Amino acid sequence: MSEATATAQGQVQSKTRPEPDAQGTVGWERPSYWPFIAPALTVVLAVIIFPWAYTIWMSLHEWKVGSPPTFVGLANYIRLPSDARFVESIGHTLVYTALSVVLPLMFGTLAAVIFHNKFPMRGLLRGLFILPMMATPVAIALVWTMMFHPQLGILNYLLSLVGIPAQLWVFHPDTVIPSLVLVETWQWSPLVMLIVLGGLAAIPSEPYESAQIDGATRWQTFRYISLPLIMPFLFIAGMIRMIDAVKSFDIIFAITQGGPGSASETINLYLYSVAFVYYDVGYASAIVVVFFALIVALAGALLRLRQTTHWNDTGGST
Amino acid sequence: MKTIKNSLISRRHVLAGSAAAGLFGLTAPRAYAAEVNWKKYAGTTLEANLVKGPRGELLQKYATEFTDLTGITVESEIIPEQQQRQKAVIELTSGKPSFDIIHLSYHVQKRQFDRAGWLADLTGFMNDPAMTAPDLRVDDFSAGGLKFAQNDKGEMHSLPLSVDYFILYWNKEIFAKKGVALPKTFDEMVVAAEKLNDPAAGIYGFTGRGLRNANMALWTNFFLNYGGEFLDDKGNILTDGPEAVEATKMYQRLMKSAPPGVVGFNWMESMASLTQGRAAMWIDADGWAPPIEDPTASRVVGKIGYALVPAGPKGQYSSTYGDGIGIAQASTKKEAAYLYCQWAVSKTMGARLLQAGGGVPFRNSILNDEAVRKGVKTQEWLDSVIGSAKISKLGLPVIVPVAEFRDIVGAALTATLSGADPATELKKANDQFRPILERSEKA
Numbered sequence: 001m002s003e004a005t006a007t008a009q010g011q012v013q014s015k016t017r018p019e020p021d022a023q024g025t026v027g028w029e030r031p032s033y034w035p036f037i038a039p040a041l042t043v044v045l046a047v048i049i050f051p052w053a054y055t056i057w058m059s060l061h062e063w064k065v066g067s068p069p070t071f072v073g074l075a076n077y078i079r080l081p082s083d084a085r086f087v088e089s090i091g092h093t094l095v096y097t098a099l100s101v102v103l104p105l106m107f108g109t110l111a112a113v114i115f116h117n118k119f120p121m122r123g124l125l126r127g128l129f130i131l132p133m134m135a136t137p138v139a140i141a142l143v144w145t146m147m148f149h150p151q152l153g154i155l156n157y158l159l160s161l162v163g164i165p166a167q168l169w170v171f172h173p174d175t176v177i178p179s180l181v182l183v184e185t186w187q188w189s190p191l192v193m194l195i196v197l198g199g200l201a202a203i204p205s206e207p208y209e210s211a212q213i214d215g216a217t218r219w220q221t222f223r224y225i226s227l228p229l230i231m232p233f234l235f236i237a238g239m240i241r242m243i244d245a246v247k248s249f250d251i252i253f254a255i256t257q258g259g260p261g262s263a264s265e266t267i268n269l270y271l272y273s274v275a276f277v278y279y280d281v282g283y284a285s286a287i288v289v290v291f292f293a294l295i296v297a298l299a300g301a302l303l304r305l306r307q308t309t310h311w312n313d314t315g316g317s318t
Numbered sequence: 319m320k321t322i323k324n325s326l327i328s329r330r331h332v333l334a335g336s337a338a339a340g341l342f343g344l345t346a347p348r349a350y351a352a353e354v355n356w357k358k359y360a361g362t363t364l365e366a367n368l369v370k371g372p373r374g375e376l377l378q379k380y381a382t383e384f385t386d387l388t389g390i391t392v393e394s395e396i397i398p399e400q401q402q403r404q405k406a407v408i409e410l411t412s413g414k415p416s417f418d419i420i421h422l423s424y425h426v427q428k429r430q431f432d433r434a435g436w437l438a439d440l441t442g443f444m445n446d447p448a449m450t451a452p453d454l455r456v457d458d459f460s461a462g463g464l465k466f467a468q469n470d471k472g473e474m475h476s477l478p479l480s481v482d483y484f485i486l487y488w489n490k491e492i493f494a495k496k497g498v499a500l501p502k503t504f505d506e507m508v509v510a511a512e513k514l515n516d517p518a519a520g521i522y523g524f525t526g527r528g529l530r531n532a533n534m535a536l537w538t539n540f541f542l543n544y545g546g547e548f549l550d551d552k553g554n555i556l557t558d559g560p561e562a563v564e565a566t567k568m569y570q571r572l573m574k575s576a577p578p579g580v581v582g583f584n585w586m587e588s589m590a591s592l593t594q595g596r597a598a599m600w601i602d603a604d605g606w607a608p609p610i611e612d613p614t615a616s617r618v619v620g621k622i623g624y625a626l627v628p629a630g631p632k633g634q635y636s637s638t639y640g641d642g643i644g645i646a647q648a649s650t651k652k653e654a655a656y657l658y659c660q661w662a663v664s665k666t667m668g669a670r671l672l673q674a675g676g677g678v679p680f681r682n683s684i685l686n687d688e689a690v691r692k693g694v695k696t697q698e699w700l701d702s703v704i705g706s707a708k709i710s711k712l713g714l715p716v717i718v719p720v721a722e723f724r725d726i727v728g729a730a731l732t733a734t735l736s737g738a739d740p741a742t743e744l745k746k747a748n749d750q751f752r753p754i755l756e757r758s759e760k761a
Contacts, residue, residue, distance in 0.1 A: 066410075066436075067433075152590070152594070258530075259581070261581070261736075279407060
């Protein structure tokens with residue numbers, strides 16, 4: 001009795017359904033767009049969503065390579081704040097990133113201003129200046145390791161020529177991060193220079209002429225004309241540098257492996273040790289998740305800053 | 319021309335090897351001993367995963383001899399140590415490793431491999447006279463080697479290949495200039511180092527590993543000689559006890575006579591100071607005689623003495639590390655792979671290893687053979703190695719998280735080199751490491 005009613009209702013429903021479809025309403029579109037988005041959706045699911053979901057799943061397990069995973073809930077995350085090496089590595093990452101963004105920006109901009117002027121052999125010198133950018137980081141790291149050597153390295157020899165005592169460079173906890181940043185700065189200032197040169201080339205000559213008539217000094221011209229106009233380019237350069245510096249691994253690993261002690265151990269290096277030396281996959285996944293949150297926060301802060309300057313550009317002197 | 323010469327040598331070696339095997343067969347107590355049929359698995363192809371270094375390279379270099387002997391082809395892959403360890407673990411975890419034979423570092427991987435059951439049990443093969451040459455007996459391996467190769471039940475899961483003892487390298491010329499005698503104890507050593515130290519002249523009293531993790535291999539020589547034990551009966555870690563603190567104080571004081579930047583020194587940087595004539599003493603593994611005595615790489619050829627690690631207040635031990643060769647449990651060619659492992663630890667290969675100065679075989683019959691000994695270039699080095707074998711003690715605790723242990727305690731030691739207090743740093747390190755060890759043992 002009830003079955004018969006249900007069937008009858010079903011028939012009624014199936015009869016009434018095609019009507020709105022026939023009138024060309026939303027129901028028709030459903031089957032039609034799926035085939036088009038399916039390939040993109042599959043790729044996104046496979047290369048972005050799945051690895052993420054899997055990483056989060058792993059981070060909820062105690063999982064040492066060689067033994068099966070055990071569900072531990074948030075235990076891996078609870079372990080993080082009490083892990084001194086992890087907490088220290090966040091500090092190292094932030095200091096390393098800040099210095100590796102600011103210094104190449106400063107030197108790159110300075111180089112761009114210099115190379116923007118016309119002088120003999122400018123092309124050749126410009127070419128020489130961008131050479132470091134083209135070299136392989138690990139090869140550079142090995143050369144710098146030799147140069148940093150306190151006894152046999154050339155840096156201390158050069159310092160001795162001008163009467164400065166020998167330094168320990170990457171061989172002392174206090175100087176290791178600045179020394180590594182020196183390598184980063186040397187390698188990546190040319191990139192900043194290229195970007196800023198592009199910016200300088202795009203500035204029309206009229207503001208400069210007008211400033212010259214008004215009697216502006218070179219510093220004033222740079223500070224009040226060039227700098228505001230190249231600011232958007234500096235932000236792009238800064239963003240690229242930040243992304244590079246946060247994920248930096250090769251140079252640090254090849255020169256110090258995070259040492260002396262753990263003085264130059266950034267999150268990346270610690271993560272590498274936990275995952276591939278200690279084989280603690282679950283805990284390493286938890287570190288990745290927190291690291292990702294940190295990157296998102298940094299990127300967000302930078303984007304917000306960029307929006308502010310954009311607003312300044314359009315809003316005049318405010 | 320060279321190829322022909324090599325192949326002649328190889329054939330001669332094979333013949334000699336077979337003759338020796340036959341001789342041992344006759345004299346062996348096992349009257350029932352049958353001949354090993356080396357050709358039984360001819361036509362098989364084996365994959366070997368080896369560590370880059372003198373041992374792996376030696377095996378690869380002479381692989382054709384093994385093929386001549388057995389008809390088995392070996393395709394060996396040779397990878398730098400750190401990457402090889404990672405690759406091995408990942409592949410073994412997958413359950414289908416690409417290799418049949420694996421070269422392993424006992425001091426880092428033993429317990430991990432034992433617990434995971436990744437290696438095939440070789441006990442049956444070793445007891446089978448049809449599979450094992452009569453001269454290869456379990457009791458021929460040194461006690462340390464057996465400790466590495468056997469599991470808790472006494473089963474052999476690998477064959478011990480090469481052992482590293484820590485020895486003292488000393489520059490005789492620098493010692494003679496200041497009229498200092500070779501130290502026999504750590505107390506004498508630190509006094510000698512301070513006397514020989516002359517930074518103004520670019521000469522330092524001592525050099526050695528200060529780099530985190532790497533420094534543990536050096537530090538344990540102090541720890542063991544100050545009476546330290548890594549674990550108590552219940553498996554708790556003991557590296558913050560009074561022995562550890564005293565040992566660290568000695569390590570810290572001695573390293574004050576080391577070149578600047580020693581906190582970042584691994585064996586390579588330490589060796590550079592020695593070979594450039596800038597360091598009077600160095601304690602490290604025994605495998606560095608070849609570069610030290612190589613005129614193209616060293617300024618101290620013929621000037622270096624080789625001696626035992628000095629004694630501490632509680633004894634005289636040489637920290638010992640080692641590698642072995644085993645067969646993946648998942649391999650389908652275990653018998654053929656066993657023949658390879660057996661060849662790798664054979665007398666011929668062991669003699670070559672020793673004579674090249676690239677390592678020391680674990681087998682007493684090789685070390686005690688006069689003919690083999692005579693072929694070693696630097697006799698003083700050989701004496702120090704044989705002496706060290708008698709005072710050998712495992713240089714690291716046999717636990718799964720060895721890498722964490724080395725990193726954490728190693729970082730504490732590095733900190734002491736910058737002036738931190740040994741007791742505080744070691745306690746901090748132990749507090750950090752204890753939960754890791756507990757978690758690992760519980761798993």
